Amino acid sequence: xxxxxxxxxxxxxxxxxxxxxxxxxxxxxxxxxxxxxxxxxxxxxxxxxxxxxxxxxxxxxxxxxxxxxxxxxxxxxxxxxxxxxxxxxxxxxxxxxxxxxxxxxxxxxxxxxxxxxxxxxxxxxxxxxxxxxxxxxxxxxxxxxxxxxxxxxxxxxxxxxxxxxxxxxxxxxxxxxxxxxxxxxxxxxxxxxxxxxxxxxxxxxxxxxxxxxxxxxxxxxxxxxxxxxxxxxxxxxxxxxxxxxxxxxxxxxxxxxxxxxxxxxxxxxxxxxxxxxxxxxxxxxxxxxxxxxxxxxxxxxxxxxxxxxxxxxxxxxxxxxxxxxxxxxxxx
Ligand SMILES: Nc1ncnc2c1ncn2[C@@H]1O[C@H](COP(=O)(O)OP(=O)(O)O)[C@@H](O)[C@H]1O
Ligand SMILES: [Mg+2]
Numbered sequence: 662x663x664x665x666x667x668x669x670x671x672x673x674x675x676x677x678x679x680x681x682x683x684x685x686x687x688x689x690x691x692x693x694x695x696x697x698x699x700x701x702x703x704x705x706x707x708x709x710x711x712x713x714x715x716x717x718x719x720x721x722x723x724x725x726x727x728x729x730x731x732x733x734x735x736x737x738x739x740x741x742x743x744x745x746x747x748x749x750x751x752x753x754x755x756x757x758x759x760x761x762x763x764x765x766x767x768x769x770x771x772x773x774x775x776x777x778x779x780x781x782x783x784x785x786x787x788x789x790x791x792x793x794x795x796x797x798x799x800x801x802x803x804x805x806x807x808x809x810x811x812x813x814x815x816x817x818x819x820x821x822x823x824x825x826x827x828x829x830x831x832x833x834x835x836x837x838x839x840x841x842x843x844x845x846x847x848x849x850x851x852x853x854x855x856x857x858x859x860x861x862x863x864x865x866x867x868x869x870x871x872x873x874x875x876x877x878x879x880x881x882x883x884x885x886x887x888x889x890x891x892x893x894x895x896x897x898x899x900x901x902x903x904x905x906x907x908x909x910x911x912x913x914x915x916x917x918x919x920x921x922x923x924x925x926x927x928x929x930x931x932x933x934x935x936x937x938x939x940x941x942x943x944x945x946x947x948x949x950x951x952x953x954x955x956x957x958x959x960x961x962x963x964x965x966x967x968x969x970x971x972x973x974x975x976x977x978x979x980x981x982x983x984x985x986x987x988x989x990x991x992x993x
Contacts, residue, residue, distance in 0.1 A: 663992040671992050672697050672956055678990065679912070680704070682952050683761045684753075687988075688902045689912045690936060692929060692955040696918050702763050706755040708741045710734035762909035766894065767916050768928045769886060775893025776915070778931050782807075783841055785834035786938065793835075798977070799938050800830045805970035806930035810923050811877050815970050821866045822874050825849065828857055842882050849875040896931060898939020902951050926969055929961055933974035936987070940978070946986030953978065954990040962991070 665671045672695075679689055679701055691698050705712040714733040722732035744750070767773035782803055789796045804826045805815040814820035817827065829848045833840040840848070849871055857865045866874070881887055894900070901913050915932060917925050936953055943950075955961070961971040978989050 663990070675954065675956065675990065675992060676701055679952070679954060680757060683910050683912060684757055685949075686760075686910055687949060687952055688904065688910055689952045689954060690898075690901050690932070691912070691914045691953075692932065693914050693916045694918060694925065694955075694957040696916060698954075698956055699765050699914050699916055701912065701914065702765065704754055704758045704761075706758055707751055708737050708744070708754070710737045713737045713740075760910055761912050762905050763912040763914070764894075765914045765916055767919065769889050769924065770919050771889065772919070773916060775889060776896050776928075777891055777893045778896045778928065779842060779891045780895040780897060781931060781935055781938075782830075782845075784839050785837055788942070789834055789837065792941065795938060795941050796834060797827075797831060799934055800827050800834070802934040802937075802970065802974050803931060804830070805973070806927050806934070807878075809930070809970045810927040811881060812923065813877075816968075821870070824857055825852065825862070825866055825871070825874075828852075828854055842878075846875050846879050846882065849878065896935050898935045898937075899942070901935075902939060926961070926971060929955075930970040930974060933971060933978060937974045937978055937982070940982050940985045940987045943985040943987075945984055948986055949988050950986030952988050952990060953982070954992075956992045958991045958993045 663671045663675060676698070679691065679698075682689060691701070693699055703716060710730065710733040713736050714729060717729065717733050717736055719729055722729045725732060727735070744754075765773040766776050768776045768778065781799075786792075786796050786799065801817045801823075804823055805817060807826070808815045808820065808823060813822055815823065817823050826845075826849065829845065829852055830840060832854050852862050852871075855862060862871075901911065904910060915928070917928060920928065933953075940951070961969065962975055963969065963972070975989075978987070982989055
């Protein structure tokens with residue numbers, strides 16, 4: 662955990678930490694709520710002023726009474742000297758650059774790379790029968806995330822929509838079947854299961870209530886924005902943490918500043934959920950093999966009695982992930 666006041670250098674410290682991790686060959690998934698973690702992409706092989714020029718602040722140059730070019734040279738010089746003092750030369754920077762495969766994802770937006778978040782909902786894990794507990798945990802967390810996006814009660818025990826939707830997904834997954842979102846909506850109206858626990862489906866949620874719920878999910882899925890959540894790189898831990906064919910270290914930065922609060926919560930919960938599902942399939946490890954980093958964790962891991970959908974998967978990651986080689990770095 663990294664704690665500190667705003668402006669005290671937390672993000673700066675963590676950029677260093679992440680660079681060291683890349684150098685050690687450790688794949689990274691980073692959540693970037695503010696937009697400054699993407700600075701990790703600014704690893705220049707040569708510390709020359711032309712490399713810095715597009716990235717310096719023109720206002721700062723003006724305040725200092727310098728041309729942008731002169732100011733870029735000043736900044737480049739500061740970096741050259743600063744890194745030199747620590748024995749870090751351009752060669753090491755180039756190595757870092759060549760070693761890493763850095764991507765900036767912008768869920769729901771084409772500004773960066775798109776992320777397909779729906780694959781995790783639709784496709785059963787390949788090993789449902791070998792670890793049903795894990796699969797059910799995954800269903801529970803995904804459904805909570807979806808319900809929170811709809812502004813509904815996300816409690817897996819008290820919320821009837823939660824119980825219904827989880828049971829439907831479990832029904833299909835147990836048979837190893839993919840369930841497309843469209844079919845899921847239809848299944849809410851006409852559930853393939855007749856009983857939830859000892860009660861009829863109808864007494865847990867009436868036909869009318871199910872219709873309203875199905876409509877709400879349908880409206881979400883039908884909205885033009887939502888189309889962008891269904892395209893792009895699949896949100897799948899095993900793919901995110903996999904080294905490229907050239908053996909490069911994947912660094913996936915998920916920029917989420919453009920999303921609404923409820924969309925952010927939705928996305929972050931699903932991401933944690935996918936990382937958890939992935940790490941549970943890994944063999945035990947006493948060594949650090951993967952990193953999960955989130956800046957500005959505030960709001961995603963609140964104290965009792967608050968219980969947003971991000972909290973459960975994150976708590977499980979904190980409790981269990983280390984044993985499988987995943988380090989969790991949180992900043993607030
Ligand atoms: N070790 C450091 N020495 C000097 N300046 C630093 C250091 N770490 C960060 N900074 C500068 O301080 C400012 C705030 O740092 P940042 O890491 O964004 O803080 P935080 O994430 O805690 O809000 C940035 O302009 C950054 O360049
Ligand atoms: Mg910061």
